[in-house]
Amino acid sequence: MTISAVAVDDSTVIRESLPLLMPEIRFVGRYATVERLLVERPTADLAVLDLHLVNERQPSVRQGLAAVRAVVAAGYRVCVYSQEERRFVLAACIAAGAGGIVAKSAPLAEVQESFRDVAAGRVVVPQSIISLMEILVRRNCITIIGERQRQVLAARARGLTYAEMSTKLFLSESTLRGYWRDLTLNVSSYLQQTTPHDIEHALGLKPGDLLDFWPMQPASTDRPGAEWWKLTEPS
Amino acid sequence: MAVVIFILGIRLGTLIQMAPALPHGIEVSPHPRLYVVSFVVAAAAAVAISLYAVRRGRPPGPWVVAVDVTVAVALLILGGVVVPTDHRLGTWEGFQPGYALSVLLSSSFVRSRTLWVASIGAVIGGHLVYVGGGGESAAASASTTVGNALSYVVLTFVTRLAVSYVRRISADADRARARASELARREEERLAQATFHNGATVMRLLSDPELDPATRTLLQEQAKVEARRMRSYLRGERVDAPAGAATQTSLAQALAQTCGQFGDLSIEHALDLTADVELPAADVGALQRAMDSILNNIRLHADAHQVVVHLDAGEPAGGWTLTIHDDGRGFDAVPANYGIGLRELVVAQLRNRQIEATIESHLGVGTTVTLTGPATRPIPSEQP
Known part of the structure; x- marks a missing residue:
């Protein structure tokens, strides 16, 4: 279509x-x-x-x-x-x-x-975000996921394709994609609803490390041309 | 050599035992000249067999043994003529039985069992002839004669048993020496392969005229490292145990450093889960060499779009698991298809350090190398 x-x-x-x-x-x-x-x-x-x-x-x-x-x-x-x-x-x-x-x-x-x-x-989401998702799940920041979703996340974090996962987990690719869809929606909601401070805490970052990255202000007050991408990623 | 010493000892030792009785033997012999001739023949045979064994470095062969035993039997029979009856048993004037025993003992090394049994039989027969000429005296000493005949059998049998045992030990020692030599050769070959493999791969990649400048720079840096390793090997220095091998090194940092040398591959490394795992520097060095080999394989063969390097400390409990996955063309991952890099640098060398490697691959899907290490000494995390 x-x-x-x-x-x-x-x-x-x-x-x-x-x-x-x-x-x-x-x-x-x-x-x-x-x-x-x-x-x-x-x-x-x-x-x-x-x-x-x-x-x-x-x-x-x-x-x-x-x-x-x-x-x-x-x-x-x-x-x-x-x-x-x-x-x-x-x-x-x-x-x-x-x-x-x-x-x-x-x-x-x-x-x-x-x-x-x-x-x-x-x-x-790209592979780098999947590894962040794994950290958040492993540190119990995102808890409302099942065992199968954890397995799918662990496999995706290791780079496995759905075909490889299907062989390992004895599930069809469509089932696995379903688990992944629910999981990513869950993580997306978590990122949108959680404060930068809580995410910093979860990822082991220093307080304030994410403030320069994270969308804090309402959309109507966003400054056009803000040069946020020039900031370096926290270590 | 031990066999030659044994023959020398038996034959020349017997000759030394015979020598003191020679004057008295001549004196009492009814045929002194013949007695002297028989003594000289015995002495010559003993010396000849000893020299023969020393020169060849091994016991005489069947033909020489047959001649030697024949001479001993002839001397026994002649002894019935040249040795007086009352000196035939229990004296060295009658040296022939003792000499015949030394011949049988030194013939115990002959491999042919038939010849060995025939030699005993011939000597016993000669002995019976030797004592048989003694008339009443011989009849009176029949029990001693039987005892002497049994001495030939028992002592020769025991010697042959001991010889077989020594032969088996020698054969085992020879096999062990050959195996040790073969293992040393293989180990040297393995070390050479492990030392030169990654360097050869880097040189092969560098020889590509269409290589982009950024990758060429990365490969040149790797080539310097490999050149140092090759030089160390050629100088006879240990290349698998670098200085400071016992110190602890951060595994995640080392892996990130290795991934950084492969900027031409699209590597996503997820190393945050185990930032606190530390391993001995020698183990980390071996892991980096294995990673180099795996990533070079991906460079050369996989045609992968993405490589994921993932480190997890959670499975199995206390241990760590490193996964390197590529979404390239894959291969039939049976050990027979492993190249030197996978076989030596990844599987064999890491197994020596209690790190297990498994390789899974599916044609057209990709390849996953999983390295699993034992429990380590983690530094306490600052995580809540």
Whole structure:
């Protein structure tokens, strides 16, 4: 089934090439800024959003977490499509309401599948976030998950594919995907509802380490162009 | 060599025992010249057999034994002529029985059982002829004759048993020596393979003209490390026990450092669960070498999109588990298909350190290497 999407990316090449590279996704709008998207607000199943939108031609536009929050607040399911790799920044995007995060270095087939998953309401997270999820579960920060979900999380944290997990756990891939879907929704809710202080505590970080990353302010007061991504990840 | 010494001792020792009685023997012999001839023949045979054994470094063969026994039997028969009746038993003037016994004992090493039994039979026969010429005196000493005949059998049998036992011990020792030599050769070969394998892989990768500059820089750094290792091996230094091998090292930090050397692979490392596990530096060094080998294999063969290095201290209790997974093309993971890297650096070397390695792979799906180590001495965590 074809899904509809809007794309927000400051790179003209990416904006123009996405429809050509992903014919199964119907791009109903492509924008260089979130502000332009919010003006037009076309109906779409998915918003594909780059994190880094400021450049010389548009120095004061909303980007990063502010952009995520604004697009989520406009009612879109957001999939961050970025080169960003710092795991706390990516976790902050999930906390800001993004439904998924896909690396621009990922193979095209994987990107399309992830876009479809996010459009369908599933949470897509990169490997670095999965290892964070494992820490949170192991330290009993997220407790309302079953034994099977723990097993699936342990396997995903080790990089196993659904095919490999199916062999090990004697469960069908669709069943495993179901466990994973419930688990990621659970973790997404946890990240959105938990204070940075509690997450710092859970991850063993120093107080205040996450404040520069985490979406603290309401969407309406986000400062356009906040340079949060220049901060280094806490050690 | 022990056998040669035994033969030398028996034959020359008997000759020394015979020598003092020679003058009196000549004196009492009814045929002094023949007596002297028989003594000289016995002495010559004893010396000849001894020299023969020394020269060959092993006991005489069956033909020489047959000749030696024949001479001894002939001397016994001749003894019935040259030795007076009252000197035939219990004296060294009648040296022939003692000499014949020394011949039988030194013939105990002959492998042919038939020849051995025939030799005993011939000597006993010769002995009966030797004492048989004694008339009434011989009849009176029949019991002694039987006893002497049994002495040939018993002493020769016991000697042969002892010889068989010594032979078995020697054979076992030879086998053990050969096995030790083979094991030493294999160990040296294994050490050489372990030392040069990663270096050879790095050189192979570096020889690729289409290598991107960033990866070339990483490989050059690895090449320096491998070159140092090879130099140490060629100097005869231990390459598997670096200085400070007994000190404790953070496993997570070491693994992160190794992953950093493979920036061209898309490695996600999840090492937070075990930040407090420390191992002896030698174990960590072996693990890093194993990781190098695994990641080089992925570089060369897997064509993987993502590699996940995951460290967990929870399973089994007190131990730690390191998982390296790639989503590459996989292979038929039976031990026969393992290369030197997997076989030596990953499985064999780590097993020596009580670290078990299992390799699972599915064609088209990926490969998982799981390393499981024993309980370690963790530093208390500051986690709540």
